[in-house]
Amino acid sequence: MKRKYLIIADDLTGANDTGIQFLKAGYRASVTFDPAALESMEDHGAIVLDTESRNIPEEAAAAIIKKAVPFLAKFMGKRVFYKKVDSTLRGNIRAEVAVLREELGFPLTIFTPAFPENRRTVKDGLLFLDGIPVDRTEMGRDPRKPVLTSSLAESLLGPRAGEGRAVSLEEIRAGRIPALLEESGRRGVFCFDAERDEDLSVIARDTFIAAPAEDVLWVGSAGLAEGMMNVRLPVLLVAGSLSAVSARQARYVMEGGHVRPLLPDISALLGDPEREEAALAEKAAELLGRGENVLISSAVDEEQIAAGRRAGKPELIGESLARIVARILKRTDIAGLFATGGEIAIKIVQALGGGGVSLLEEVEPGIPLVRLMGGRAEGLPIITKAGGFGSEDAMKRCIEVLTSPSHGFLRP
Known part of the structure; x- marks a missing residue:
């Protein structure tokens, strides 16, 4: 039985650029704006829900996700959940992910916004755009949702950033991911470095090895989605x-x-x-x-x-x-x-x-x-x-x- 996916994006361009990664891999993929329509798309291998919540207040974004939860919950255990976030950390990432984790009960969260082919890389837990910490680029001066930190853990967990486990490039390339997840009991929040497309494929592959994909809340840009699709099946x-x-x-x-x-x-x-x-x-x-x-x-x-x-x-x-x-x-x-x-x-x-x-x-x-x-x-x-x-x-x-x-x- 093939994995099926449910992607939650916060704007249409992101919904499209992530959904297209699944289409390239052979999935039937479509975008909807209505969570009530998800059930009617069961024959799609990849369903994308666009909540249009990137540039609104944090509380309003959380409320939109919470309103969608009863519809999303019907797919728990049946689809892999992918929370698409902006590759420069704009938007209401912390609030939206918190609702999904708490309301749907995901024990394990895998996070990296890296998209190396578009010059978004992560090193030492920080996101870089063209080699510059993202909060020091024009993204930090965005008039609607300025990026205030380059730290993955702070972006995802805020004052609870210390609860996130940073996974270094050395650990990823040494094949340590399965052991790290096993040691954690397959629970918690893991924030991954990634400087190459191959790093994203390794993150996906080794997480697939260590934990049921449906038990994981995957959080990333189109880059991680592409990495998941590039994992070679045997x-x-x-x-x-x-x-x-x-x-x-x-x-x-x-x-x-x-x-x-x-x-x-x-x-x-x-x-x-x-x-x-x-x-x-x-x-x-x-x-x-x-x-x-x-x-x-x-x-x-x-x-x-x-x-x-x-x-x-x-x-x-x-x-x-x-x-x-x-x-x-x-x-x-x-x-x-x-x-x-x-x-x-x-x-x-x-x-x-x-x-x-x-x-x-x-x-x-x-x-x-x-x-x-x-x-x-x-x-x-x-x-x-x-x-x-x-x-x-x-x-x-x-x-x-x-x-x-x-x-x-x-x-x-």
């Missing part, structure tokens, strides 16, 4: 073929470091399927959540192949692998799915509730790329392969196709 590969060709292809991607392999114990899979399937799905979802491609294969080594042949129940193994895939896709996102062997593909499509597939193209002779029609993962790109088909590097080639921008998951 591929799930499922191989149930007894073919020596498929086994060689699996070993090729394993030995090349292109996948993390999970090799089920066939005896356990058939003897206690519920327990083994749950354990495999949990491990696979964890690895995929970290952005790693995962290969689940029931026939890549001699012991597995021998156990499968002794059992004489290939259809049960296929059904079990299909149920594992369905469990995984309830927990995490993938760019696409590769399936080879026997009836693996049809069993997976059925387990996902699909009504069919639409044909897209041929990756290699006899290896088609399709999209799932209907079901819980509608639009999911799937590559199917008969066991004996394909070159030695066919699985690697399929990973490349599924992660290319033109073939990623077709979002709502």
